Amino acid sequence: MPDLIEKNAPAQAVASAEPKPEKPRSLGLDAWHDLRKRPVFIISAALIVLLIAFAIAPSLFTSVDPRAGDLRLHYLTKPNYLHFFQADWFGYDGQGRSIYARMIYGARASVVVGICVTAGVTVLGGLAGMIAGYYGGWVDTIISRVTDMFFGIPLLLGALVVLNAFTTRTVWSVVFALVALGWTQMTRVMRGSVITVKQADYVTAARALGAGTARIMFKHILPNAIAPVIVVATIALGGYIATEATLSFLGIGLQDPTISWGIDINSAQKVIRTAPFALFFPAGMLSVTVLAFIMLGDAVRDALDPKLR
């Protein structure tokens, strides 16, 4: 009997006395531990790292100038698939420029557009969603209706109109157009998420302990509300890259001399019968990139959403 009492009474003392083997983990750290073990994450992350390396230092991968056209060489000069990393590895395009070099250099525009647009919509849309969700009432009504109006504009059509206003279009004009039209998605996700988190007891508790509005919003609500936004943003990143290529293909996105896969796909489509490789490599690269980001988004969602575990 004394034995029994001994076991029951200081229950919590026993529980806390034994050393914890696991280190304290935040949600982010927890997600990271989970991610590291997923093949989908490893593959997509490796692809993205490679892509970013292309974007930062393309000259590491090819010594050929992607803009130097030698008209003696063009797509009728068949590619030599055994000349690894050489100018003629994947052949030449219509103006005698190395397709391999352009494939490498084209990553920069895609990566810059993808990352900048995602960062822009997340900050802009996230902030709008946060304000709408936190304050509610007429503030929410106004932001939500504006969001609905923007949401009604098809992204591609809207971007065509906006980009038409620029005489010279650079990467930044494309980023501007896509951010201006794409932020609504993040606003909606963030707003919903904030409304849920706002009602949590710990937000009331923080208020009761004297925390100000900014502290409650950014320290208590944001970290709890951000997970779905990260997931949507990662998946959307691939979509923005595809949209940039689409716009460039249509001739309304990036312009020569900027190198973009979309431009190359456009010029290659005219010679698809004689030189399919000219289309295959930039298009393949685009598909792999978009796929890598969508796979990453899936993996991140699985890691951040406890319900899917």
Place this chain on the structure above:
Amino acid sequence: MTTALEKTTAAKDRLVPGTPLLEVRDLHVEFKTRDGVAKAVNGVNYSVAAGETLAVLGESGSGKSVTAQTIMGILDMPPGRVTAGEILFRGQDMLKMSNEQRRKIRGRKIAMIFQDALSSLNPVLSVGYQLGEMFRVHEGASRKEAKAKAIELMDRVRIPAAAQRVNDFPHQFSGGMRQRIMIAMALALEPDLIIADEPTTALDVTVQAQVMDLLAELQAEYHMGLILITHDLGVVADVADKIAVMYAGRIVETAPVHELYARPAHPYTKGLLRSIPRLDQKGEELYAIKGLPPNLYKVPAGCAFNPRCDVATDLCRTEIPALHQVTDRDGAELAGRKSACHLWKETLHG
């Protein structure tokens, strides 16, 4: 800790003797909803002095938590609305203060302990961060100072191995430990008054006693006022100095704790006491107050308790009873005893 103690004692000395620390006067709170106006608090009066414990007792919907939230200024407005009354803290009406003034009182002068510690602690921030936040918000402490103070606080509420556990997250603690962290957070800046909203409801019985003891001990040490909101008569018996029983947004009886248990002066209190299971009533059916708690959209006319009362008369159905001063058989006033029942004499002496 001596300096801290001196500081609090000095602060208490400034208080004019006889003035309560907190006084709620004729407070009315209502909620506007789609179904109409719910009158949650209908003229509550109570006061707490430094070092005193007031237990506010009542069933769900009696307005005890709403009163506390109004004092803290964390009531959601809208839909909530204070329609009348005053909340005097050290003689100043808090309802007339600016938001910024009230924010400075929250946490520093008046702190609150919540019912469910797991949901009241932010799951993504370490407990050390959340404890230290008090010092960073109110005293502009650096990260490092805040963390040192957090460890000190965790030691004070007797969390073992505080220095190792300061970076742990709320879900890594047991229920009792989490409630200790909530207490530590409330105590952080040595407030004058603590409002504990059912602090032990979410805990099991053995841990309940430990947490209550800790709270009572720290209260005595810092000479704080404590408002203990509960629906559990067992919890308050040992800790409270006086009890206010609430029903349908009104105080129906106030009394020093032991007198209330010994001789209730309101049929509702009597019913509550009779419905506690007792060892010497083995084999008998447990008494229960008949009927349901009142619908706050349509509080009964007269005494709100009359439909459930065994002794209700016609007067009870028409006239709202005032909070009468209770006297003994000889007509001498019983200190601190009041009852809002037309028939308090019969209830007390009969």
